Amino acid sequence: MWVGHSLRLRSGQALSDAFEHDARCFRVQVKSTLHQSYGGHCCQVGGSQRKAYVDGSFDFAAVYLIPLNVWYIIPTAQIAGQTSVFFSPGLRNSKYGQYENAWHLLKSILPLSATSS
DSSP: HHHHHTTOOOTTGGGGGOOOEEEEEOEEEEEEEEEEETTEEEOOOOOOOOOOOOSOOOOOOEEEEGGTEEEEEEEEEGTTSSEEEEETTTTOOOOOOBBBBBHHHHHOOOBBBHOOO
């Protein structure tokens, strides 16, 4: 519900209704973690049998750090080939800091006509 609210969707409104019909849809892999270690949080982002996802499996990873109630919206290219990622919220040069609550990335949808060749 919170995600829908942040995208200004009405309760019960389909996500497809919120965008123009020629809009592109993104594939999002949703992950969450409770695991804390070394002052940060580790999250498994691999597929089955702890293998990295095949390139092109999805467009974004949405990672929820449960203890902090914080979401990260990360483009797949930033975690390609990895089976886990480590988050250090609060650090000035945190590797994934720019993706904390980066819901705007999911709203930057290009019309299909702009992406088709």
